[in-house]
Amino acid sequence: EPEVTQTPSHQVTQMGQEVILRCVPISNHLYFYWYRQILGQKVEFLVSFYNNEISEKSEIFDDQFSVERPDGSNFTLKIRSTKLEDSAMYFCASRGNAPRQPQHFGDGTRLSIL
Amino acid sequence: AQSVTQLDSQVPVFEEAPVELRCNYSSSVSVYLFWYVQYPNQGLQLLLKYLSGSTLVKGINGFEAEFNKSQTSFHLRKPSVHISDTAEYFCAVSNFGNEKLTFGTGTRLTIIP
Numbered sequence: 001e002p003e004v005t006q007t008p009s010h011q012v013t014q015m016g017q018e019v020i021l022r023c024v025p026i027s028n029h030l031y032f033y034w035y036r037q038i039l040g041q042k043v044e045f046l047v048s049f050y051n052n053e054i055s056e057k058s059e060i061f062d063d064q065f066s067v068e069r070p071d072g073s074n075f076t077l078k079i080r081s082t083k084l085e086d087s088a089m090y091f092c093a094s095r096g097n098a099p100r101q102p103q104h105f106g107d108g109t110r111l112s113i114l
Numbered sequence: 115a116q117s118v119t120q121l122d123s124q125v126p127v128f129e130e131a132p133v134e135l136r137c138n139y140s141s142s143v144s145v146y147l148f149w150y151v152q153y154p155n156q157g158l159q160l161l162l163k164y165l166s167g168s169t170l171v172k173g174i175n176g177f178e179a180e181f182n183k184s185q186t187s188f189h190l191r192k193p194s195v196h197i198s199d200t201a202e203y204f205c206a207v208s209n210f211g212n213e214k215l216t217f218g219t220g221t222r223l224t225i226i227p
Contacts, residue, residue: 035215041219042204043158043204044217045214048213058214100146105157
């Protein structure tokens with residue numbers, strides 16, 4: 001069964017540094033998402049992306065965050081200047097193009113900010 | 115705005131016993147409902163979904179859930195659990211025309227041998 005893959009599985013970064021989290025959505029999916037889960041808290045929506053533009057973003061997704069589809073297979077989340085509170089598990093998801101398709105999630109990237 | 119409440123943060127159950135994990139939602143419009151499972155050190159896997167039609171939906175691994183519009187609930191059930199069902203279970207909701215998923219805080223299911 002096709003999967004969403006995320007790399008790296010764990011990223012350790014110094015506060016203030018830029019970090020890029022990478023995702024390869026399921027082939028032929030066109031709707032992409034990022035969520036995050038701070039340790040011990042609920043999974044929170046960050047951003048949705050379709051047709052090379054952001055379709056919705058949450059209040060968490062401020063100017064420090066950006067997303068990009070640099071080529072036909074990757075979908076990236078960039079955090080420009082990381083803060084301690086950015087430490088979390090980040091999940092990428094994609095969904096099929098027909099109406100009412102569920103979102104399929106990757107295994108996540110654990111981001112640790114020191 | 116929509117929200118999801120999972121009242122039980124932890125549920126211990128003996129192996130082969132039945133289990134129900136509770137989920138209530140709040141939304142001003144019609145919804146889609148989902149249950150996802152997260153095994154240790156893994157991502158979120160879709161267990162089942164309610165989009166429309168029959169209010170009883172069956173998913174993978176013997177789980178089922180019933181949509182109750184009047185009680186705004188979508189409880190997850192399994193008649194007989196196994197050790198392998200040990201995981202965190204998340205209920206989620208999205209609105210028609212609004213794709214983002216809103217998750218509950220999760221229920222940790224622990225199976226006692």
